Amino acid sequence: MLKVFQYVQQFRVSLESTLLALLASYQILTLYLADHLGSSIAIPCLFTLLTDHHCWGCGLSRALWSLVQGDFLGAYEYNPAIYLILGFYIYRGIRFYLFGNQ
Secondary structure, X not given: OHXXXXXXXXXXXXXXXXXXXXXXXXXXXXXXXXXXXXXXXXOOOHHHHHHOOOOHHXXXXXXXXXXXXXXXXXXXHHOOOHHHHHHHHHHHHHHHHHHOOO
Protein backbone atom coordinates (compact mmCIF):
# COMPACT_ATOMS: atom_id res chain seq x y z
CA MET A 1 0.00 0.00 0.00
CA LEU A 2 2.88 2.35 0.74
CA LYS A 3 4.31 1.86 -2.76
CA VAL A 4 0.96 2.79 -4.30
CA PHE A 5 0.85 5.95 -2.17
CA GLN A 6 4.41 6.87 -3.20
CA TYR A 7 3.57 6.31 -6.87
CA VAL A 8 0.44 8.47 -6.61
CA GLN A 9 2.42 11.19 -4.82
CA GLN A 10 5.14 11.17 -7.51
CA PHE A 11 2.52 11.26 -10.27
CA ARG A 12 0.74 14.18 -8.61
CA VAL A 13 3.96 16.17 -8.30
CA SER A 14 4.95 15.48 -11.91
CA LEU A 15 1.44 16.36 -13.13
CA GLU A 16 1.49 19.64 -11.21
CA SER A 17 4.94 20.45 -12.59
CA THR A 18 3.85 19.64 -16.14
CA LEU A 19 0.71 21.77 -15.88
CA LEU A 20 2.67 24.65 -14.39
CA ALA A 21 5.25 24.43 -17.19
CA LEU A 22 2.51 24.38 -19.85
CA LEU A 23 0.78 27.37 -18.28
CA ALA A 24 4.04 29.32 -18.06
CA SER A 25 4.88 28.47 -21.69
CA TYR A 26 1.44 29.62 -22.84
CA GLN A 27 1.78 32.87 -20.90
CA ILE A 28 5.24 33.59 -22.33
CA LEU A 29 4.06 32.83 -25.88
CA THR A 30 1.02 35.06 -25.43
CA LEU A 31 3.07 37.96 -24.13
CA TYR A 32 5.69 37.50 -26.85
CA LEU A 33 3.09 37.58 -29.62
CA ALA A 34 1.35 40.59 -28.13
CA ASP A 35 4.63 42.49 -27.78
CA HIS A 36 6.26 41.65 -31.12
CA LEU A 37 3.39 41.03 -33.51
CA GLY A 38 0.68 43.21 -32.04
CA SER A 39 -1.69 40.26 -31.86
CA SER A 40 -2.68 38.17 -28.92
CA ILE A 41 -4.03 34.68 -28.35
CA ALA A 42 -4.67 35.42 -24.69
CA ILE A 43 -7.86 34.43 -22.98
CA PRO A 44 -9.78 37.66 -22.28
CA CYS A 45 -9.95 38.74 -18.66
CA LEU A 46 -13.48 38.39 -17.33
CA PHE A 47 -12.94 41.14 -14.74
CA THR A 48 -11.76 43.57 -17.43
CA LEU A 49 -14.64 42.65 -19.73
CA LEU A 50 -17.24 43.19 -17.01
CA THR A 51 -15.84 46.30 -15.31
CA ASP A 52 -13.72 47.94 -18.04
CA HIS A 53 -10.84 48.25 -15.52
CA HIS A 54 -7.52 46.43 -15.51
CA CYS A 55 -7.33 43.74 -12.87
CA TRP A 56 -4.26 42.98 -10.75
CA GLY A 57 -3.82 39.65 -12.46
CA CYS A 58 -3.56 41.27 -15.89
CA GLY A 59 -1.18 43.87 -14.48
CA LEU A 60 0.88 41.08 -12.99
CA SER A 61 1.28 39.41 -16.38
CA ARG A 62 2.39 42.66 -17.98
CA ALA A 63 4.67 43.40 -15.02
CA LEU A 64 6.35 39.99 -15.33
CA TRP A 65 6.88 40.56 -19.04
CA SER A 66 8.40 43.97 -18.29
CA LEU A 67 10.77 42.33 -15.80
CA VAL A 68 11.81 39.76 -18.42
CA GLN A 69 12.65 42.66 -20.74
CA GLY A 70 14.55 44.50 -17.99
CA ASP A 71 12.03 47.35 -17.61
CA PHE A 72 11.90 47.51 -13.80
CA LEU A 73 10.06 50.84 -13.60
CA GLY A 74 7.50 49.68 -16.15
CA ALA A 75 6.92 46.52 -14.11
CA TYR A 76 6.23 48.65 -11.03
CA GLU A 77 3.82 50.85 -12.99
CA TYR A 78 1.83 47.83 -14.20
CA ASN A 79 1.55 46.32 -10.73
CA PRO A 80 3.23 47.83 -7.67
CA ALA A 81 2.98 44.50 -5.82
CA ILE A 82 5.24 42.74 -8.34
CA TYR A 83 8.35 43.04 -6.19
CA LEU A 84 6.58 41.71 -3.07
CA ILE A 85 5.22 38.76 -5.03
CA LEU A 86 8.57 38.12 -6.71
CA GLY A 87 10.35 38.30 -3.35
CA PHE A 88 7.89 35.80 -1.89
CA TYR A 89 8.46 33.31 -4.71
CA ILE A 90 12.23 33.71 -4.50
CA TYR A 91 12.03 33.06 -0.75
CA ARG A 92 9.85 29.98 -1.34
CA GLY A 93 12.21 28.68 -4.02
CA ILE A 94 15.27 29.05 -1.79
CA ARG A 95 13.43 27.47 1.13
CA PHE A 96 12.33 24.54 -1.03
CA TYR A 97 15.87 24.10 -2.38
CA LEU A 98 17.43 24.12 1.08
CA PHE A 99 14.84 22.22 3.11
CA GLY A 100 12.68 20.35 0.62
CA ASN A 101 8.90 20.31 0.70
CA GLN A 102 8.21 20.92 4.41
